Amino acid sequence: MKATAKANTNIALIKYWGKRDEKLFLPTNNSISITLDRFYTVTTVEFKKNITNDIFYLNNKKADKKDQIKISSFLDKIRDFSGTNFYAVVNSENKVPTAAGFASSASGFAALAAASIKAVGLELDKSELSAIARQGSGSACRSIYGGYVEWEKGERIDGKDSFAKRLLPETDWNISILSVLVNSNNKNISSREGMKRTVETSPFYSAWLDTIEKDLEITRKAIKYKDFKSLGEVVEKNALKMHATMIGAEPPILYWQCGTMDVIHHVRNLRLSGISAYFTIDAGANVKVLCHPSDEKKVYESLLKLESVQNVITCHPGKGITYL
Template sequence: MKATARAHPIQGIVKYHGMRDEQRRLPYHDSISVCTAPSNTTTTVAFEPDRSEDSYVVDGEVVDGSGADRIQKVVDEVRERAGVDHRVQVESVNNFQSNIGLGSSASGFAALARAAAEAAGLDLSLPEISTIARLGSASAARAVTGGFSDLHTGLNDEDCRSERLDVPDDFVDDLRIVIAKVPSYKETGHAHSEAADSHMFQARLAHIHAQLAEARDALREGDFERVFETAEHDSLSLAATTMTGPSGWVYWKPDTVEVFDAVRELRSEDDVPVYFSTDTGATVYVNTRAEHADKVEEAIADCGVETDVWEVGGPAHVLDESDALF
């Protein structure tokens, strides 16, 4: 009972913030994201009848505390659905830097859920697996279905699951995401738990459904400017909410704002189709078209930050036995 899976992290287009049920990780509203590649997490899961306790290792480090609790929620859900009680060995590796705002928890829990379900012999669709991944991270639900995906809000697994959106192939193929890496360790759990305490939260809820409708329509039409203008505006709205919570979370750094300024200068002075986006972190996603990627990456690198150029990633998928981590 062993399987290995790989999943890609996500960039939020219209991001969720806060959860109505933290135990089941049920967000207040829908959210839309795009998976990014070649960044990925590879995870091997083995249910072993002779093992005496669960073991979780990520990037060579044993995971304990709250991190282990989140992994166990996913593993326990698989055990319950499959009717198995074996202890489990989990090993996971990222090929990109984690905890700087690049969605590593999304790819991590998506790969975990996909591998665990396969190892336990569960025959589930990707939307069904997304409900398992959601228990570790709501964003992971969208990383399961891949591409541009929409996680629906709800009070149960039938409603609160992810689905892949139908987006024109040429739009997907043309998108380039310049990553402006701004190292700044962060965790988002506390910000999510405080979301409803911000005086800006109700204002965000009032307009988020229009943002979601705009993003869905623009994606269906393959309208680059509308999609990523929406993502840029939503990033600012999200930041306003986190900054006005009880703890006053400010994730951005001076380099973050410098990248924002560079993007706006490219757009206004050079007429380059380019938009910035951030999740809850200091790192910036800079969205542009393939023909402008080199020019945009050069401008971002001139801000003194490390860059990568990524594309759209697919759904979480099972790998060959030869790719197992142990």
């Protein structure tokens, strides 16, 4: 009863920001992402007869209590689902550079879900696997697939219709995603808490939701027709709207720092100089810049020149779950 899975993280193009059900990780809106090739988690799960609790090693160290509880509570769902009573030893290696501004929870729970399900001997559809990964961390449901992925919010109260599906394989459209590190401090408010506060207090939240359907349509079309300009424009606007919605929360949530502004204005200036580049920002200070692979080198070098930029890592669309 042992299996190893590898999952890449993903970056949302159309953002997931708010849950309709906290416990089941059911989102208020569909979201669209790209799974990335450079940042991933490899996780081995072994269900064992003779142990009396779950044991979780993260990067070869015993994880802290908070993480132990999270993993155990996720494994409870796997036990419920599969009927096993065994506890598990989990070994997880996170190849997400420290503070790169990527949530390791997406690749983390995708790899954990895949390894667990395989370890208990089940064979599931990717959509079923996606719905299970979702219950560890919402965005994990998108990392089951490679390339361009949409997470359906679903309508059901039990969440069974809330999972991701692939829009376009990673091999079909190569774009460059530059991860720009401007701040390596931990963010002062977690995504989970930030989402909750935004949904409950921001006067802009319902207007944000009202605009998403149109953003999704534009994004699906842009991906289908590989229209980079159209994709970049909607992605940038969607990220700005998400942050504006958070800034309206009470108390306000402001993830942006000096370097965030520098990169934003730099990307806008790149466009004025004829380079088709666009930014997106998750719940943090760091920025991701999208561009054509042919502009990648220029964009990379220009970003590194900015005083407030500490590091830039170039990614491309990556694979979904693989088993090792």
